[in-house]
Amino acid sequence: MTTWREYCRDDPEAIAIHQLEAKCWAPFTLQPRGIMKGRMDAYPDGQLCLVNEGKLLATISTNRIDWDGDPASLSTRSWDSIAGISQTFEDSYRPGGNTFCLMATNVDPDARGQDLVGELMGALMAIAGTANIDYIISPFRPNGYGDMVIQAHLVGRSIPSFEEYVAGRGVDGLPIDHWLHQLEKKFGMVQMNTARDAMEIPISGREFQSFRAAADHQADRRGKPRWQMIRTERGPAWWCGETGFFYPEPDGRFVYREDNMWGRIRRPDGGWRS
Numbered sequence: 001m002t003t004w005r006e007y008c009r010d011d012p013e014a015i016a017i018h019q020l021e022a023k024c025w026a027p028f029t030l031q032p033r034g035i036m037k038g039r040m041d042a043y044p045d046g047q048l049c050l051v052n053e054g055k056l057l058a059t060i061s062t063n064r065i066d067w068d069g070d071p072a073s074l075s076t077r078s079w080d081s082i083a084g085i086s087q088t089f090e091d092s093y094r095p096g097g098n099t100f101c102l103m104a105t106n107v108d109p110d111a112r113g114q115d116l117v118g119e120l121m122g123a124l125m126a127i128a129g130t131a132n133i134d135y136i137i138s139p140f141r142p143n144g145y146g147d148m149v150i151q152a153h154l155v156g157r158s159i160p161s162f163e164e165y166v167a168g169r170g171v172d173g174l175p176i177d178h179w180l181h182q183l184e185k186k187f188g189m190v191q192m193n194t195a196r197d198a199m200e201i202p203i204s205g206r207e208f209q210s211f212r213a214a215a216d217h218q219a220d221r222r223g224k225p226r227w228q229m230i231r232t233e234r235g236p237a238w239w240c241g242e243t244g245f246f247y248p249e250p251d252g253r254f255v256y257r258e259d260n261m262w263g264r265i266r267r268p269d270g271g272w273r274s
Helices: 015-024 033-042 071-076 079-083 116-130 145-154 160-168 178-189 206-224
Strands: 049-053 055-065 099-108 135-140 190-203 229-234 234-237 246-248 253-265
Touching: 015 033, 015 099, 015 190, 049 116, 049 160, 055 079, 055 116, 071 190, 071 253, 079 190, 099 116, 116 135, 116 178, 135 178, 135 190, 145 160, 145 229, 145 234, 160 190, 178 190, 178 253, 190 206, 206 253
Parallel strands: 099 135
Antiparallel strands: 049 055, 055 099, 135 253, 190 253, 229 234, 234 246, 246 253
């Protein structure tokens, strides 16, 4: 376990961090390269990674903010607002803040299944124990929602709303979504409320067609569903294999909108492990 800054001693622009993110996220959601360097500079202690024999395996990105502990107050905050205007945390980071907000986790596809996120979360909780932190929260991304939506669409069933999916529980009483399931099982994550439009990404019609063509090519190779028009609770939208959807705008542009779920990691009775 180390920080991005330590790992990137010979990589001052944090190119390796950006390259790992590129393996884990859809092209239209990727941040420009300078964003990773900006976060590393703005709050180095909150940017952690796991490395094995020099290879970067996983990362976690965290901002330190102030929060009053009231879930209702999160209704006016989003991933974008906590990342700040520049998305680098430089204008939203609070050195004496009482809350860690988890902004992103990335695991190299070749290293998945080893509970690396669990290791990173454990390290973050240990840091919280020495940093006078009251809360660890995040607009968590239920990654399985897009799969549930397309499965329902393809067989002619009504598409579940985001809230219905997030509230869904299995026979073990835990969330049906794999990521939310792991968070609740391992870290006592408590669901709070919906982070509506946690991500909003506008693109041109030409960019949309380019992303769609590339994604459909990959889908055909892998035997997966192509992008397709569906009807959501907000109206017609393009399913694109992600948690959110592309909504067409009257001027020919498209906006990717994604809801997340605000959650809080339960603080152990004995406090964060330090």
